[in-house]
Amino acid sequence: MRQVCTTGGIGDHWTPATGPYNGYADPSMPDPVFDGPDGARAAVRRMVRAGADWIKATVTGSIVAGTGVHDVQFTPSEMQALVSEAASRQRHVMVHAHGARGAELAARCGARSIEHGVYLDEAAVAAMVENGTYYVPTLSAHGSPEHRHSVQLALAAGVPIAMGTDNPVTPHSQALDEISALAHAGLGAVGALRAATLNAAQLLQFSDRGEIAVGKRADLVLLDGDDLAVDNLATRIKAVWHNGKRFR
Template sequence: MRLVRLPQGTRVTVLAGARVFDPDTGETTRADVRLDGDRIAEVGPGLDGGERVDCSGGLLIPGLVDCHVHVAFPRTEPLPRSARILEAVPVLRGLLARGITTVRDAWGADAGFKHALREGWLTGPDLLVSLRQLGPTGGLGDSWEPPAGAVDTFGDPSLPDPLFDGPDAARAAVRRMVRAGADWIKIGAGGAMASIRAGVDVRPADDELLAVVEEARRCGRDVMAHAHTAAAVVSAARAGARSIEHGTFLDDSAVAAMADAWYVPTLSPISDSEFAETHRRSLRLAVEAGIRIAAGSDLAPRPHVDLATELRLLAAVLGDAAALKAATSEAARLLRLDDDRGRLEPGLRADLVLLDGPDLDVTDLPGRIRAVWHDGERVSEAS
Protein backbone atom coordinates (compact mmCIF):
# COMPACT_ATOMS: atom_id res chain seq x y z
CA MET A 1 0.00 0.00 0.00
CA ARG A 2 1.22 3.49 -0.82
CA LEU A 3 2.09 5.51 2.28
CA VAL A 4 1.36 9.22 2.37
CA ARG A 5 3.05 11.71 4.72
CA LEU A 6 0.22 13.81 6.12
CA PRO A 7 0.51 17.52 6.82
CA GLN A 8 -0.09 18.41 10.44
CA GLY A 9 -3.79 18.84 11.07
CA THR A 10 -4.92 16.73 8.09
CA ARG A 11 -8.46 15.53 8.58
CA VAL A 12 -8.86 11.75 8.89
CA THR A 13 -12.23 10.10 8.31
CA VAL A 14 -13.17 6.42 8.34
CA LEU A 15 -16.22 5.43 6.31
CA ALA A 16 -17.25 2.25 8.08
CA GLY A 17 -19.64 -0.61 7.49
CA ALA A 18 -20.47 -0.31 3.79
CA ARG A 19 -19.80 -2.51 0.81
CA VAL A 20 -17.22 -1.08 -1.61
CA PHE A 21 -17.66 -1.25 -5.38
CA ASP A 22 -14.77 -2.14 -7.67
CA PRO A 23 -15.78 -0.85 -11.12
CA ASP A 24 -13.19 -2.89 -13.00
CA THR A 25 -14.36 -6.25 -11.64
CA GLY A 26 -18.00 -5.29 -11.07
CA GLU A 27 -17.79 -6.80 -7.58
CA THR A 28 -18.55 -5.40 -4.13
CA THR A 29 -16.81 -6.32 -0.89
CA ARG A 30 -17.37 -5.43 2.73
CA ALA A 31 -14.67 -2.92 3.71
CA ASP A 32 -13.98 0.36 5.46
CA VAL A 33 -12.39 3.31 3.66
CA ARG A 34 -10.04 5.72 5.46
CA LEU A 35 -9.72 9.21 4.04
CA ASP A 36 -6.64 11.27 4.92
CA GLY A 37 -7.26 14.81 3.69
CA ASP A 38 -8.14 14.71 0.01
CA ARG A 39 -6.81 11.17 -0.55
CA ILE A 40 -7.93 7.62 0.10
CA ALA A 41 -5.37 6.19 2.54
CA GLU A 42 -6.58 2.64 3.05
CA VAL A 43 -9.37 0.25 2.07
CA GLY A 44 -10.00 -2.84 4.19
CA PRO A 45 -11.82 -4.29 7.20
CA GLY A 46 -11.62 -2.90 10.72
CA LEU A 47 -9.94 0.43 10.02
CA ASP A 48 -9.43 2.98 12.79
CA GLY A 49 -8.64 6.65 13.13
CA GLY A 50 -10.22 10.07 13.11
CA GLU A 51 -13.90 10.75 12.63
CA ARG A 52 -15.99 7.62 12.07
CA VAL A 53 -18.97 7.74 9.71
CA ASP A 54 -21.45 4.88 9.95
CA CYS A 55 -22.15 3.69 6.39
CA SER A 56 -23.84 0.44 7.41
CA GLY A 57 -26.22 -0.99 4.86
CA GLY A 58 -24.84 1.20 2.10
CA LEU A 59 -22.65 0.98 -0.97
CA LEU A 60 -19.60 3.17 -1.57
CA ILE A 61 -18.81 3.93 -5.21
CA PRO A 62 -16.22 6.27 -6.74
CA GLY A 63 -17.32 9.82 -7.47
CA LEU A 64 -19.10 9.81 -10.82
CA VAL A 65 -17.52 11.26 -13.96
CA ASP A 66 -19.63 12.79 -16.76
CA CYS A 67 -17.57 13.01 -19.94
CA HIS A 68 -19.98 15.19 -21.92
CA VAL A 69 -21.79 18.10 -20.28
CA HIS A 70 -22.73 21.67 -21.17
CA VAL A 71 -22.89 23.53 -17.88
CA ALA A 72 -23.15 26.93 -19.59
CA PHE A 73 -24.76 26.19 -22.93
CA PRO A 74 -26.20 29.25 -24.73
CA ARG A 75 -29.94 29.67 -24.84
CA THR A 76 -31.74 30.39 -28.08
CA GLU A 77 -33.57 33.44 -26.73
CA PRO A 78 -31.64 36.73 -26.63
CA LEU A 79 -30.23 37.20 -23.13
CA PRO A 80 -27.22 39.07 -21.74
CA ARG A 81 -24.01 37.07 -21.70
CA SER A 82 -24.10 37.02 -17.91
CA ALA A 83 -27.21 34.81 -17.99
CA ARG A 84 -25.16 31.95 -19.42
CA ILE A 85 -22.72 32.25 -16.52
CA LEU A 86 -25.29 32.69 -13.76
CA GLU A 87 -27.38 29.75 -14.95
CA ALA A 88 -24.33 27.52 -14.50
CA VAL A 89 -24.18 28.22 -10.75
CA PRO A 90 -27.13 25.98 -9.74
CA VAL A 91 -26.26 23.49 -12.49
CA LEU A 92 -22.77 22.91 -11.09
CA ARG A 93 -24.01 22.81 -7.51
CA GLY A 94 -26.68 20.28 -8.43
CA LEU A 95 -24.24 18.01 -10.25
CA LEU A 96 -21.98 17.75 -7.22
CA ALA A 97 -24.91 17.10 -4.88
CA ARG A 98 -25.87 14.15 -7.10
CA GLY A 99 -22.46 12.56 -6.78
CA ILE A 100 -20.91 13.83 -10.03
CA THR A 101 -17.43 14.94 -8.96
CA THR A 102 -15.70 15.40 -12.35
CA VAL A 103 -17.10 16.67 -15.66
CA ARG A 104 -15.77 17.44 -19.14
CA ASP A 105 -17.59 20.39 -20.67
CA ALA A 106 -18.16 19.95 -24.40
CA TRP A 107 -18.90 23.56 -25.39
CA GLY A 108 -19.91 26.68 -23.45
CA ALA A 109 -17.84 26.91 -20.25
CA ASP A 110 -14.64 28.92 -20.41
CA ALA A 111 -11.49 28.86 -18.27
CA GLY A 112 -13.04 31.38 -15.89
CA PHE A 113 -15.39 28.71 -14.55
CA LYS A 114 -12.39 26.60 -13.52
CA HIS A 115 -10.84 29.61 -11.78
CA ALA A 116 -14.09 30.31 -9.91
CA LEU A 117 -14.32 26.68 -8.76
CA ARG A 118 -10.71 26.69 -7.55
CA GLU A 119 -11.26 29.94 -5.65
CA GLY A 120 -14.44 28.63 -4.05
CA TRP A 121 -16.68 31.25 -5.67
CA LEU A 122 -18.69 28.39 -7.15
CA THR A 123 -19.48 24.94 -5.81
CA GLY A 124 -19.31 22.08 -8.25
CA PRO A 125 -17.36 19.18 -9.74
CA ASP A 126 -13.84 19.38 -11.09
CA LEU A 127 -14.17 20.81 -14.58
CA LEU A 128 -12.35 20.18 -17.84
CA VAL A 129 -13.24 22.58 -20.66
CA SER A 130 -13.15 22.52 -24.45
CA LEU A 131 -14.50 26.10 -24.83
CA ARG A 132 -16.10 25.80 -28.28
CA GLN A 133 -16.68 23.30 -31.04
CA LEU A 134 -14.26 23.62 -33.95
CA GLY A 135 -15.59 23.18 -37.46
CA PRO A 136 -15.49 24.39 -41.07
CA THR A 137 -17.60 27.19 -42.50
CA GLY A 138 -21.18 25.93 -42.50
CA GLY A 139 -20.38 23.19 -40.01
CA LEU A 140 -21.60 22.58 -36.49
CA GLY A 141 -19.61 25.40 -34.86
CA ASP A 142 -20.75 28.03 -37.37
CA SER A 143 -23.34 30.35 -35.79
CA TRP A 144 -25.12 31.31 -39.00
CA GLU A 145 -28.87 31.68 -39.17
CA PRO A 146 -30.36 32.66 -42.52
CA PRO A 147 -31.43 35.33 -43.24
CA ALA A 148 -29.80 37.01 -40.23
CA GLY A 149 -26.28 35.86 -41.13
CA ALA A 150 -23.60 35.40 -38.50
CA VAL A 151 -25.15 35.15 -35.05
CA ASP A 152 -22.45 34.55 -32.45
CA THR A 153 -24.22 34.04 -29.14
CA PHE A 154 -20.89 34.17 -27.27
CA GLY A 155 -19.06 37.25 -28.57
CA ASP A 156 -16.48 36.64 -25.88
CA PRO A 157 -12.67 36.51 -26.26
CA SER A 158 -12.53 33.72 -23.68
CA LEU A 159 -14.46 31.59 -26.23
CA PRO A 160 -12.43 32.12 -29.41
CA ASP A 161 -13.52 31.85 -33.04
CA PRO A 162 -13.89 28.11 -33.79
CA LEU A 163 -14.13 28.25 -37.59
CA PHE A 164 -11.52 27.09 -40.06
CA ASP A 165 -11.16 26.24 -43.73
CA GLY A 166 -8.11 24.22 -44.67
CA PRO A 167 -5.50 22.37 -42.57
CA ASP A 168 -3.43 25.44 -41.67
CA ALA A 169 -6.51 27.30 -40.46
CA ALA A 170 -7.52 24.18 -38.50
CA ARG A 171 -4.18 24.21 -36.70
CA ALA A 172 -4.61 27.89 -35.92
CA ALA A 173 -8.07 27.22 -34.47
CA VAL A 174 -6.61 24.60 -32.14
CA ARG A 175 -3.98 27.08 -30.99
CA ARG A 176 -6.65 29.70 -30.27
CA MET A 177 -8.44 27.25 -27.98
CA VAL A 178 -5.25 26.20 -26.20
CA ARG A 179 -4.30 29.86 -25.72
CA ALA A 180 -7.67 30.49 -24.07
CA GLY A 181 -7.26 27.59 -21.65
CA ALA A 182 -8.91 24.57 -23.31
CA ASP A 183 -8.15 21.21 -21.68
CA TRP A 184 -9.67 19.32 -24.61
CA ILE A 185 -10.20 20.17 -28.27
CA LYS A 186 -13.69 19.48 -29.58
CA ILE A 187 -14.25 19.04 -33.29
CA GLY A 188 -17.58 18.92 -35.09
CA ALA A 189 -16.77 15.96 -37.34
CA GLY A 190 -20.34 16.11 -38.61
CA GLY A 191 -23.46 18.18 -38.30
CA ALA A 192 -26.15 18.46 -35.65
CA MET A 193 -29.07 16.04 -35.67
CA ALA A 194 -31.34 18.72 -37.13
CA SER A 195 -28.95 19.22 -40.06
CA ILE A 196 -28.73 15.49 -40.68
CA ARG A 197 -32.51 15.21 -40.72
CA ALA A 198 -32.60 18.03 -43.26
CA GLY A 199 -30.06 16.23 -45.43
CA VAL A 200 -27.33 18.80 -44.78
CA ASP A 201 -24.16 17.57 -43.12
CA VAL A 202 -21.19 19.90 -43.67
CA ARG A 203 -18.13 17.99 -42.45
CA PRO A 204 -14.44 18.82 -42.22
CA ALA A 205 -12.22 17.29 -44.88
CA ASP A 206 -10.00 14.41 -43.76
CA ASP A 207 -6.85 16.52 -43.98
CA GLU A 208 -8.49 19.17 -41.80
CA LEU A 209 -9.44 16.55 -39.19
CA LEU A 210 -5.93 15.15 -39.21
CA ALA A 211 -4.49 18.65 -38.77
CA VAL A 212 -6.76 19.25 -35.75
CA VAL A 213 -5.69 16.02 -34.06
CA GLU A 214 -1.99 16.46 -34.84
CA GLU A 215 -1.92 20.05 -33.61
CA ALA A 216 -3.87 19.15 -30.47
CA ARG A 217 -1.34 16.43 -29.69
CA ARG A 218 1.54 18.81 -30.32
CA CYS A 219 -0.06 21.13 -27.77
CA GLY A 220 -0.57 18.32 -25.26
CA ARG A 221 -4.33 18.02 -25.80
CA ASP A 222 -6.70 15.25 -26.88
CA VAL A 223 -9.63 15.55 -29.28
CA MET A 224 -13.28 14.72 -28.69
CA ALA A 225 -15.33 14.42 -31.88
CA HIS A 226 -19.03 15.16 -32.28
CA ALA A 227 -20.20 12.61 -34.86
CA HIS A 228 -23.68 11.18 -35.41
CA THR A 229 -23.27 9.46 -38.78
CA ALA A 230 -21.08 6.47 -39.57
CA ALA A 231 -19.15 8.50 -42.16
CA ALA A 232 -18.31 11.23 -39.63
CA VAL A 233 -17.30 8.62 -37.05
CA VAL A 234 -14.98 6.86 -39.50
CA SER A 235 -13.26 10.11 -40.48
CA ALA A 236 -12.82 11.29 -36.89
CA ALA A 237 -11.62 7.93 -35.59
CA ARG A 238 -9.14 7.44 -38.43
CA ALA A 239 -7.77 10.92 -37.78
CA GLY A 240 -7.06 9.87 -34.20
CA ALA A 241 -9.82 11.44 -32.08
CA ARG A 242 -9.62 10.00 -28.57
CA SER A 243 -13.38 9.91 -28.07
CA ILE A 244 -16.39 9.71 -30.37
CA GLU A 245 -19.41 11.57 -29.01
CA HIS A 246 -22.98 10.47 -29.84
CA GLY A 247 -22.38 7.92 -32.65
CA THR A 248 -26.10 7.56 -33.27
CA PHE A 249 -25.84 5.76 -36.61
CA LEU A 250 -22.91 3.37 -36.23
CA ASP A 251 -22.28 0.56 -38.68
CA ASP A 252 -19.60 -2.12 -38.97
CA SER A 253 -17.15 0.24 -40.69
CA ALA A 254 -17.56 2.88 -37.98
CA VAL A 255 -17.08 0.37 -35.17
CA ALA A 256 -13.98 -1.05 -36.86
CA ALA A 257 -12.50 2.46 -37.14
CA MET A 258 -13.18 3.10 -33.43
CA ALA A 259 -10.92 0.31 -32.18
CA ASP A 260 -8.50 2.76 -30.51
CA ALA A 261 -11.11 5.31 -29.35
CA TRP A 262 -13.63 5.59 -26.57
CA TYR A 263 -17.34 5.81 -27.36
CA VAL A 264 -19.44 8.32 -25.39
CA PRO A 265 -22.94 7.52 -26.68
CA THR A 266 -24.97 10.24 -24.86
CA LEU A 267 -28.24 8.32 -25.11
CA SER A 268 -30.25 10.77 -22.99
CA PRO A 269 -31.05 13.66 -25.37
CA ILE A 270 -32.75 11.49 -27.99
CA SER A 271 -34.03 8.68 -25.77
CA ASP A 272 -37.62 9.55 -26.68
CA SER A 273 -37.02 10.32 -30.36
CA GLU A 274 -37.55 8.29 -33.53
CA PHE A 275 -33.84 7.42 -33.48
CA ALA A 276 -33.72 6.03 -29.94
CA GLU A 277 -33.72 2.38 -30.93
CA THR A 278 -31.16 3.04 -33.68
CA HIS A 279 -28.95 4.65 -31.07
CA ARG A 280 -29.29 1.69 -28.69
CA ARG A 281 -28.49 -0.66 -31.57
CA SER A 282 -25.32 1.35 -32.23
CA LEU A 283 -24.32 0.97 -28.59
CA ARG A 284 -24.90 -2.78 -28.71
CA LEU A 285 -22.81 -3.00 -31.88
CA ALA A 286 -19.95 -1.14 -30.20
CA VAL A 287 -20.12 -3.29 -27.06
CA GLU A 288 -20.06 -6.50 -29.09
CA ALA A 289 -16.93 -5.23 -30.86
CA GLY A 290 -15.19 -4.51 -27.54
CA ILE A 291 -15.19 -0.71 -27.89
CA ARG A 292 -14.49 1.09 -24.62
CA ILE A 293 -17.55 2.93 -23.31
CA ALA A 294 -17.46 6.10 -21.19
CA ALA A 295 -20.55 7.83 -19.84
CA GLY A 296 -21.68 11.29 -20.90
CA SER A 297 -25.10 12.86 -20.50
CA ASP A 298 -24.89 15.72 -23.02
CA LEU A 299 -26.34 17.97 -20.33
CA ALA A 300 -27.59 20.80 -22.53
CA PRO A 301 -31.30 20.40 -23.36
CA ARG A 302 -33.62 22.10 -20.92
CA PRO A 303 -34.94 20.84 -18.60
CA HIS A 304 -31.53 19.33 -17.95
CA VAL A 305 -30.99 15.60 -18.04
CA ASP A 306 -27.87 14.47 -16.25
CA LEU A 307 -25.79 11.38 -15.63
CA ALA A 308 -28.49 9.66 -13.56
CA THR A 309 -30.67 9.43 -16.67
CA GLU A 310 -27.73 8.36 -18.84
CA LEU A 311 -26.73 5.58 -16.43
CA ARG A 312 -30.24 4.17 -16.41
CA LEU A 313 -30.24 4.07 -20.23
CA LEU A 314 -26.75 2.58 -20.38
CA ALA A 315 -27.69 -0.09 -17.84
CA ALA A 316 -30.56 -1.25 -20.03
CA VAL A 317 -27.93 -2.28 -22.60
CA LEU A 318 -24.77 -2.88 -20.56
CA GLY A 319 -26.08 -3.90 -17.14
CA ASP A 320 -25.73 -1.95 -13.91
CA ALA A 321 -22.09 -2.79 -13.12
CA ALA A 322 -20.84 -1.91 -16.61
CA ALA A 323 -22.85 1.32 -16.62
CA LEU A 324 -21.21 2.37 -13.34
CA LYS A 325 -17.79 1.41 -14.75
CA ALA A 326 -18.48 3.71 -17.72
CA ALA A 327 -19.05 6.59 -15.29
CA THR A 328 -16.10 5.86 -12.99
CA SER A 329 -12.92 3.97 -13.91
CA GLU A 330 -13.46 3.93 -17.69
CA ALA A 331 -14.41 7.61 -17.78
CA ALA A 332 -11.27 8.41 -15.79
CA ARG A 333 -9.16 6.47 -18.30
CA LEU A 334 -10.65 8.38 -21.20
CA LEU A 335 -9.84 11.68 -19.48
CA ARG A 336 -6.32 10.47 -18.55
CA LEU A 337 -7.20 10.85 -14.87
CA ASP A 338 -7.10 7.17 -13.91
CA ASP A 339 -3.96 7.66 -11.80
CA ASP A 340 -5.93 10.11 -9.67
CA ARG A 341 -9.60 9.03 -9.53
CA GLY A 342 -12.26 6.64 -10.79
CA ARG A 343 -11.61 3.82 -8.31
CA LEU A 344 -11.57 3.43 -4.52
CA GLU A 345 -7.90 2.66 -3.95
CA PRO A 346 -5.15 4.00 -1.67
CA GLY A 347 -3.49 7.12 -3.04
CA LEU A 348 -6.40 8.16 -5.27
CA ARG A 349 -8.63 11.18 -4.79
CA ALA A 350 -11.18 10.97 -2.00
CA ASP A 351 -14.19 11.38 -4.29
CA LEU A 352 -16.90 8.98 -3.13
CA VAL A 353 -20.65 8.51 -3.13
CA LEU A 354 -22.54 6.57 -0.43
CA LEU A 355 -25.71 4.92 -1.71
CA ASP A 356 -28.53 3.39 0.30
CA GLY A 357 -28.57 -0.38 -0.01
CA PRO A 358 -25.77 -2.72 -1.11
CA ASP A 359 -26.91 -3.41 -4.69
CA LEU A 360 -25.75 -1.86 -7.97
CA ASP A 361 -29.19 -0.86 -9.25
CA VAL A 362 -28.91 2.51 -11.06
CA THR A 363 -32.63 2.96 -11.72
CA ASP A 364 -32.82 5.90 -9.30
CA LEU A 365 -29.35 6.87 -8.14
CA PRO A 366 -30.33 10.38 -6.90
CA GLY A 367 -32.95 8.80 -4.65
CA ARG A 368 -30.33 6.48 -3.14
CA ILE A 369 -27.64 9.04 -2.31
CA ARG A 370 -26.87 9.30 1.41
CA ALA A 371 -23.67 11.31 1.18
CA VAL A 372 -21.07 12.64 -1.25
CA TRP A 373 -17.39 13.36 -0.57
CA HIS A 374 -15.37 15.58 -2.92
CA ASP A 375 -11.64 16.01 -2.27
CA GLY A 376 -12.24 14.35 1.09
CA GLU A 377 -14.81 16.92 2.19
CA ARG A 378 -18.39 15.91 2.72
CA VAL A 379 -20.72 17.82 0.41
CA SER A 380 -23.52 19.47 2.38
CA GLU A 381 -27.08 19.42 1.11
CA ALA A 382 -26.94 23.22 0.96
CA SER A 383 -23.88 23.20 -1.36
Protein backbone atom coordinates in the same frame (compact mmCIF):
# COMPACT_ATOMS: atom_id res chain seq x y z
CA MET B 1 -15.42 26.98 -24.98
CA ARG B 2 -16.69 26.73 -28.56
CA GLN B 3 -16.67 23.67 -30.81
CA VAL B 4 -14.54 23.96 -33.92
CA CYS B 5 -16.08 23.28 -37.32
CA THR B 6 -15.68 23.93 -41.01
CA THR B 7 -17.70 26.65 -42.75
CA GLY B 8 -21.40 25.85 -42.38
CA GLY B 9 -20.89 23.44 -39.49
CA ILE B 10 -22.96 23.54 -36.32
CA GLY B 11 -20.46 25.82 -34.61
CA ASP B 12 -20.72 28.36 -37.42
CA HIS B 13 -23.38 30.73 -36.14
CA TRP B 14 -24.12 32.49 -39.41
CA THR B 15 -27.57 32.86 -40.93
CA PRO B 16 -28.75 34.34 -44.25
CA ALA B 17 -30.95 36.77 -42.32
CA THR B 18 -28.39 38.12 -39.88
CA GLY B 19 -24.96 37.08 -41.10
CA PRO B 20 -22.54 36.35 -38.23
CA TYR B 21 -24.43 35.72 -35.00
CA ASN B 22 -22.82 35.01 -31.64
CA GLY B 23 -25.99 34.81 -29.57
CA TYR B 24 -25.27 31.17 -28.74
CA ALA B 25 -21.86 31.82 -27.20
CA ASP B 26 -19.79 34.35 -25.33
CA PRO B 27 -18.58 36.75 -28.05
CA SER B 28 -15.20 36.95 -26.35
CA MET B 29 -14.56 33.30 -27.24
CA PRO B 30 -12.30 32.61 -30.23
CA ASP B 31 -13.64 32.02 -33.72
CA PRO B 32 -14.24 28.25 -34.13
CA VAL B 33 -14.69 28.17 -37.90
CA PHE B 34 -11.88 26.99 -40.17
CA ASP B 35 -11.25 25.49 -43.59
CA GLY B 36 -8.27 23.45 -44.75
CA PRO B 37 -5.45 21.84 -42.75
CA ASP B 38 -3.71 25.13 -41.98
CA GLY B 39 -7.01 26.56 -40.80
CA ALA B 40 -7.51 23.52 -38.56
CA ARG B 41 -4.15 24.09 -36.92
CA ALA B 42 -4.92 27.77 -36.41
CA ALA B 43 -8.29 26.91 -34.84
CA VAL B 44 -6.59 24.63 -32.31
CA ARG B 45 -4.11 27.37 -31.48
CA ARG B 46 -6.92 29.86 -30.90
CA MET B 47 -8.68 27.46 -28.54
CA VAL B 48 -5.52 26.64 -26.61
CA ARG B 49 -4.72 30.35 -26.32
CA ALA B 50 -8.18 30.84 -24.78
CA GLY B 51 -7.51 28.12 -22.20
CA ALA B 52 -9.09 24.97 -23.67
CA ASP B 53 -7.95 21.68 -22.14
CA TRP B 54 -9.72 19.71 -24.89
CA ILE B 55 -10.59 20.44 -28.50
CA LYS B 56 -14.23 19.76 -29.39
CA ALA B 57 -14.82 19.24 -33.10
CA THR B 58 -18.09 18.77 -34.99
CA VAL B 59 -17.55 16.48 -37.96
CA THR B 60 -21.26 15.99 -38.78
CA GLY B 61 -24.45 17.99 -38.54
CA SER B 62 -26.88 17.97 -35.65
CA ILE B 63 -30.02 16.03 -34.80
CA VAL B 64 -31.22 19.02 -32.78
CA ALA B 65 -30.79 21.30 -35.79
CA GLY B 66 -32.21 18.60 -38.05
CA THR B 67 -29.51 18.85 -40.71
CA GLY B 68 -26.55 16.91 -42.00
CA VAL B 69 -26.33 14.10 -39.47
CA HIS B 70 -24.78 11.78 -42.06
CA ASP B 71 -22.63 14.44 -43.73
CA VAL B 72 -18.87 14.32 -43.28
CA GLN B 73 -17.89 17.95 -42.89
CA PHE B 74 -14.11 17.55 -42.52
CA THR B 75 -11.67 16.26 -45.09
CA PRO B 76 -9.18 13.63 -43.89
CA SER B 77 -6.37 16.19 -44.06
CA GLU B 78 -8.37 18.65 -41.94
CA MET B 79 -9.12 16.01 -39.30
CA GLN B 80 -5.51 14.82 -39.26
CA ALA B 81 -4.21 18.36 -38.88
CA LEU B 82 -6.62 19.07 -36.03
CA VAL B 83 -5.55 15.98 -34.09
CA SER B 84 -1.86 16.51 -34.83
CA GLU B 85 -1.88 20.13 -33.72
CA ALA B 86 -3.80 19.28 -30.57
CA ALA B 87 -1.31 16.52 -29.74
CA SER B 88 1.62 18.90 -30.23
CA ARG B 89 0.08 21.02 -27.49
CA GLN B 90 -0.72 18.09 -25.17
CA ARG B 91 -4.44 18.20 -25.99
CA HIS B 92 -6.85 15.60 -27.28
CA VAL B 93 -9.78 15.94 -29.67
CA MET B 94 -13.33 14.87 -28.81
CA VAL B 95 -15.60 14.63 -31.83
CA HIS B 96 -19.31 15.24 -32.22
CA ALA B 97 -20.35 12.68 -34.85
CA HIS B 98 -23.78 11.20 -35.52
CA GLY B 99 -23.17 9.38 -38.79
CA ALA B 100 -20.93 6.33 -39.16
CA ARG B 101 -18.60 7.81 -41.79
CA GLY B 102 -17.85 10.87 -39.71
CA ALA B 103 -17.14 8.72 -36.66
CA GLU B 104 -14.93 6.38 -38.70
CA LEU B 105 -12.93 9.28 -40.14
CA ALA B 106 -12.39 10.82 -36.71
CA ALA B 107 -11.30 7.51 -35.18
CA ARG B 108 -8.87 6.74 -38.01
CA CYS B 109 -7.31 10.18 -37.59
CA GLY B 110 -6.72 9.67 -33.87
CA ALA B 111 -9.67 11.34 -32.12
CA ARG B 112 -9.77 10.48 -28.43
CA SER B 113 -13.55 10.05 -28.30
CA ILE B 114 -16.72 10.01 -30.36
CA GLU B 115 -19.65 11.84 -28.80
CA HIS B 116 -23.20 10.68 -29.65
CA GLY B 117 -22.50 8.19 -32.46
CA VAL B 118 -26.20 7.64 -33.11
CA TYR B 119 -25.74 5.80 -36.43
CA LEU B 120 -22.57 3.72 -36.02
CA ASP B 121 -21.91 0.62 -38.10
CA GLU B 122 -19.39 -2.24 -38.09
CA ALA B 123 -16.75 -0.28 -39.98
CA ALA B 124 -17.00 2.67 -37.61
CA VAL B 125 -16.71 0.59 -34.44
CA ALA B 126 -13.84 -1.40 -35.97
CA ALA B 127 -11.97 1.86 -36.54
CA MET B 128 -12.67 2.88 -32.96
CA VAL B 129 -11.32 -0.41 -31.60
CA GLU B 130 -8.23 -0.23 -33.82
CA ASN B 131 -7.40 3.29 -32.69
CA GLY B 132 -8.42 3.07 -29.02
CA THR B 133 -11.19 5.62 -29.49
CA TYR B 134 -13.71 5.94 -26.65
CA TYR B 135 -17.45 6.14 -27.24
CA VAL B 136 -19.60 8.59 -25.25
CA PRO B 137 -23.17 7.79 -26.39
CA THR B 138 -25.15 10.52 -24.57
CA LEU B 139 -28.26 8.32 -24.83
CA SER B 140 -30.36 10.59 -22.65
CA ALA B 141 -30.14 13.27 -25.36
CA HIS B 142 -31.35 11.06 -28.21
CA GLY B 143 -31.98 7.42 -27.27
CA SER B 144 -33.56 6.19 -30.50
CA PRO B 145 -33.57 2.47 -31.41
CA GLU B 146 -30.73 3.19 -33.86
CA HIS B 147 -28.76 4.83 -31.07
CA ARG B 148 -29.18 1.85 -28.75
CA HIS B 149 -28.16 -0.44 -31.61
CA SER B 150 -24.96 1.59 -32.01
CA VAL B 151 -24.19 1.09 -28.32
CA GLN B 152 -24.70 -2.64 -28.68
CA LEU B 153 -22.41 -2.78 -31.75
CA ALA B 154 -19.70 -0.88 -29.89
CA LEU B 155 -20.07 -3.01 -26.80
CA ALA B 156 -19.82 -6.26 -28.76
CA ALA B 157 -16.73 -5.02 -30.60
CA GLY B 158 -14.95 -3.99 -27.40
CA VAL B 159 -15.06 -0.22 -27.80
CA PRO B 160 -14.45 1.45 -24.41
CA ILE B 161 -17.62 3.29 -23.39
CA ALA B 162 -17.66 6.29 -21.07
CA MET B 163 -20.64 8.13 -19.63
CA GLY B 164 -21.30 11.74 -20.54
CA THR B 165 -24.25 14.05 -21.01
CA ASP B 166 -24.91 16.40 -23.92
CA ASN B 167 -24.90 19.66 -22.02
CA PRO B 168 -26.86 21.89 -22.56
CA VAL B 169 -29.27 19.58 -24.45
CA THR B 170 -29.20 17.33 -21.40
CA PRO B 171 -27.51 19.14 -18.49
CA HIS B 172 -24.81 17.57 -16.36
CA SER B 173 -27.38 17.42 -13.58
CA GLN B 174 -29.08 14.60 -15.52
CA ALA B 175 -26.04 12.32 -15.42
CA LEU B 176 -27.88 9.76 -13.29
CA ASP B 177 -30.44 9.35 -16.09
CA GLU B 178 -27.59 8.65 -18.50
CA ILE B 179 -26.27 5.88 -16.25
CA SER B 180 -29.68 4.23 -16.28
CA ALA B 181 -29.98 4.63 -20.06
CA LEU B 182 -26.60 2.96 -20.60
CA ALA B 183 -27.57 0.07 -18.36
CA HIS B 184 -30.76 -0.55 -20.31
CA ALA B 185 -28.97 -0.22 -23.66
CA GLY B 186 -26.87 -3.29 -22.92
CA LEU B 187 -24.12 -2.32 -20.48
CA GLY B 188 -26.03 -3.56 -17.44
CA ALA B 189 -25.72 -1.93 -14.05
CA VAL B 190 -22.05 -2.82 -13.53
CA GLY B 191 -21.03 -1.67 -17.00
CA ALA B 192 -22.96 1.58 -16.70
CA LEU B 193 -21.39 2.38 -13.33
CA ARG B 194 -17.95 1.57 -14.74
CA ALA B 195 -18.64 3.85 -17.72
CA ALA B 196 -19.45 6.68 -15.29
CA THR B 197 -16.41 6.13 -13.09
CA LEU B 198 -13.26 4.30 -14.18
CA ASN B 199 -13.85 4.49 -17.93
CA ALA B 200 -14.66 8.18 -17.79
CA ALA B 201 -11.52 8.84 -15.74
CA GLN B 202 -9.40 6.84 -18.18
CA LEU B 203 -10.87 8.71 -21.15
CA LEU B 204 -9.94 12.03 -19.54
CA GLN B 205 -6.58 10.59 -18.42
CA PHE B 206 -7.26 11.27 -14.75
CA SER B 207 -5.05 8.57 -13.28
CA ASP B 208 -5.80 9.63 -9.70
CA ARG B 209 -9.54 8.91 -9.70
CA GLY B 210 -12.29 6.69 -11.09
CA GLU B 211 -11.95 3.78 -8.65
CA ILE B 212 -11.54 3.10 -4.95
CA ALA B 213 -7.84 2.34 -4.58
CA VAL B 214 -4.90 3.30 -2.40
CA GLY B 215 -3.45 6.64 -3.42
CA LYS B 216 -6.41 7.72 -5.53
CA ARG B 217 -8.61 10.71 -4.85
CA ALA B 218 -11.62 9.97 -2.68
CA ASP B 219 -14.59 11.05 -4.79
CA LEU B 220 -17.28 8.75 -3.42
CA VAL B 221 -21.04 8.30 -3.40
CA LEU B 222 -22.62 6.11 -0.72
CA LEU B 223 -25.89 4.49 -1.80
CA ASP B 224 -28.63 3.07 0.37
CA GLY B 225 -28.86 -0.71 -0.02
CA ASP B 226 -26.43 -3.33 -1.24
CA ASP B 227 -27.65 -3.91 -4.80
CA LEU B 228 -26.22 -2.39 -7.98
CA ALA B 229 -29.50 -1.38 -9.62
CA VAL B 230 -29.09 1.99 -11.31
CA ASP B 231 -32.72 3.07 -11.67
CA ASN B 232 -33.80 5.82 -9.25
CA LEU B 233 -30.25 6.41 -8.08
CA ALA B 234 -31.07 9.91 -6.85
CA THR B 235 -33.38 8.49 -4.18
CA ARG B 236 -30.64 6.22 -2.82
CA ILE B 237 -27.84 8.71 -2.25
CA LYS B 238 -26.92 8.82 1.45
CA ALA B 239 -23.58 10.63 1.38
CA VAL B 240 -21.13 12.26 -1.02
CA TRP B 241 -17.41 12.88 -0.63
CA HIS B 242 -15.32 15.05 -2.92
CA ASN B 243 -11.55 14.84 -2.64
CA GLY B 244 -11.89 13.20 0.73
CA LYS B 245 -14.26 15.81 2.20
CA ARG B 246 -17.88 14.99 2.92
CA PHE B 247 -20.34 17.37 1.26
CA ARG B 248 -23.61 15.53 1.98
